[in-house]
Amino acid sequence: MTSPQLLPIASSRDALRLTGAVLGRRRAAMLAAAAAFAVNGAAGLVAPWMLGRIVDAVDGGGTPRDVVVPALWILAAAVVVAAATTLSIGLLARGAEPALAELREQALDRAVGLDAARLEAAGSGDLLSRVGDDVRLIAESITEVVPLMVNSVVAIAFTAAGLFVIDWRLGLAGLGAVPFYVLGLRWYLPRSGPSYRREREANGQRAEDLLTGVHGSRTLRAFGLARAHQERVAESSWRSAQISIDVFALLTRFTARGNRAELIGLLLILVTGFVLVRDDAVSVGAVTAAALLFHRLFNPIGAVLF
Template sequence: MTAETRGTGETVEVGRDADAEAGRTLLPVATPREAARKAWAAFAGHRAPLALAGVMFALSGLAGLVAPVVFGRIVDAVTGSAEGPGGPGGSASASALVWWGAGAIAVAAVVELVAAWASVTFLARAGEPALARLREEVVEVALGLDHEVVEKAGEGDLLSRAGDDVRVLADALTKVVPLLVRSVVAIAFTAVGFFALDWRLGVAGLLTLPFYAMSLRWYLPRSGPYYRAERAAMGARAEALLTAVHGSATLRAQGLAPAHSERVGHASWRSAAIGLSVWNLLTRFGQRTNRAELIGLLLVLGSGFFLVRGDLGPAVTVGAVTTAALFFHRLFNPIGAVLMIFDEVQSAGASMTRVAGVAQLRTAAPAPTPAPGAPAPLVIEGVGHAYDAGRPVLADVSLVLEPGERVAVVGASGAGKSTLGQIVAGRIAPTAGTVRLGDVPVAVHGVAARPPVVIVTQEVHVFAGTVRDNLTLADPDAPDERLWEVLEHLGSAGWVRALGGLDVVVGEGATALTPAQAQHLALARVELADPQVVVLDEATAEAGSSGARDLERAAARVVQRRTALTIAHRLTQAEAADRVVVMDGGRVVEVGTPAELVASGGHYARLSAAWHA
């Protein structure tokens, strides 16, 4: 664990993140090599613009050498020195050389400007599609993650990677990478120019490198932990904010808002404190960089003084030393840029490893399997599950649902009903047992465009867009006639027409739908997707007393001709089922028709009596 003591007296720990302290299992982070491979793979198909960008960066670097060389020639001409560094000789007058040099500098400036613009343009043409591809891959993988994995990591960790980290990479692509490449090219070409003037001047310039190296050696070991901690702290801050927003009503009702506000403030300040410590470290690094620049310039000018006098071997001209000094002065910005953007490079690198870590969670798609020719039974065999080791919520659940059968699962809160529904739908991988549709595991079926098992829960989302957009998510090719047919079948066409039809924009910032209307759209998507099996878990809970009948009628129509597993929170749902499964403590304790279970006098009979009473 690394700690930094700030001027306020507070010690900021950067080796420990808040998520780890909270016991969360964060999503994986890729190694730098894996992240580099992922970044290079993202450029596939866009490497020609990348190569052109490299050529333009090189041209810009060459054009930048013109001005120091021309000034050196002018100095030699004015001082009457012998042959300048590649100059035209003593026959050219000083005034003519000045005009010639001014024109050369002007042309070089235009070339450098155009090349710099072209380099950034070509880099954007290569990088923006690569970044978009990487972002799409992260979102695609995130959407396919087991929600248990997301819950253990915290939504903030995933959100910060898909949001903050991708934003850092986007900023690096447009700002950091062009500056870094341009600076490295300028340093390389200027170093060659030093030795082209005189190898002794080149050695004098190289003697500065140890001082820059000492600055980096001081900075790098200290900065790395800060940037990793900063990214993790941003994830913890996002998690705290999300919890506050999603649970605001509950927090206010329970009087917990001040305590949670303090938690958000702590997470925000921790992120800010690490950021301030980074800037403090960066300022101290800048002081060491300026010291190296001073030493380097003194070395070049000092050695130039003795070289002009001829004390160190063959003499060089004043113009050559002038060019060397201008070369080194020209390196201030490139070297300073390379060193000073190390924080952004490291931050971008940390973000890339986090983004690549999510992309690595992509699981290999199973080999395609043919869909059954006829509806197949749903087989639940020996299913068990534990969210935490040693604390099972399901144990040895075995059921067979025949094609077209409607089965309701009832039980007290905590009996494991919803967990069973999530496992049947393929949302959770059971820790024991299997779920099959016929002879094929549900997980294999789930990679198809039309999954054979679909779940509808109480928590449904209205996507920003038109009503048509929300419906055609399930069937992009469905014509309007089919959409209206489904809405009529489910009894939803009336309120859709009242809103303005399929083209009305709904969702955040547009027409707001009631919870019951949002559930109607979710059920309509199920009808359009046409799955073999439907799992309903509190799918009608948001209707309220006024809309419960309409929503339950729509749900009943969705499960017609399909195998249905209903997690019943109203006993009326169980009474309409072909069979009822009663769960208690994660186990199946009763199975039978509603009438049979009432007559048996067991768990279901007591629930029924309490409900009707």
């Protein structure tokens, strides 16, 4: 049996160009969603800031009002965050879901218009994997990953600014984690692209072998090739599974590097804060707020990186 000539995989540049084209035609909804995400990010700063004020109030022997007022601010911010999150996801869906429908139409149109000889060489399994698995992944990205990514980028920007507003030295301490994130990315990116590409190609080959076995079962039995094709299906399935395991192992090792950067950044803020508090340069509450703000970055940075 000859190996199929799988359909080409789009480059990152081509994918970004297509994404920009389909989303650009829905600019109003996307800009409104971005504004709602910005409100969400700004409101998310209130809780760490107010907790820092509560720490200062307790440390300085403040009145009950000094604790109750910040607590009310935290409650109000939580309401704003909930409302902004709901609004932003709804606005994003209004812009992204029609874009996804357009993408599906383009994929189907391209699939129908494929040259018969080229499709025969690639195999129907590869095409099925593209219009099935790939489009499903894009749909999941639009409904789950894109809101998380946008919200994370906004949260990172606002939180980083908040650190410098509290004290520029605490902000610089937080930036000390950046080189370790960069080192993790330099290790991960050259390995991740080829790994994910091999995974998609292996999934396409597996689908092709399965479809061949289903549609050509009588022919395979007639020529005594059923056992050989079963072995081929088992081989392609195991290869797909093994590559998926390798991709997950790669992601796990990258996660460990991200955790190392988080630990170093938090320790730098705490050590810097200890020195500043000892010299009466900042209050304990300010350091508490800075540490909580940096801790708040763990999930957004993880979402952007992973």
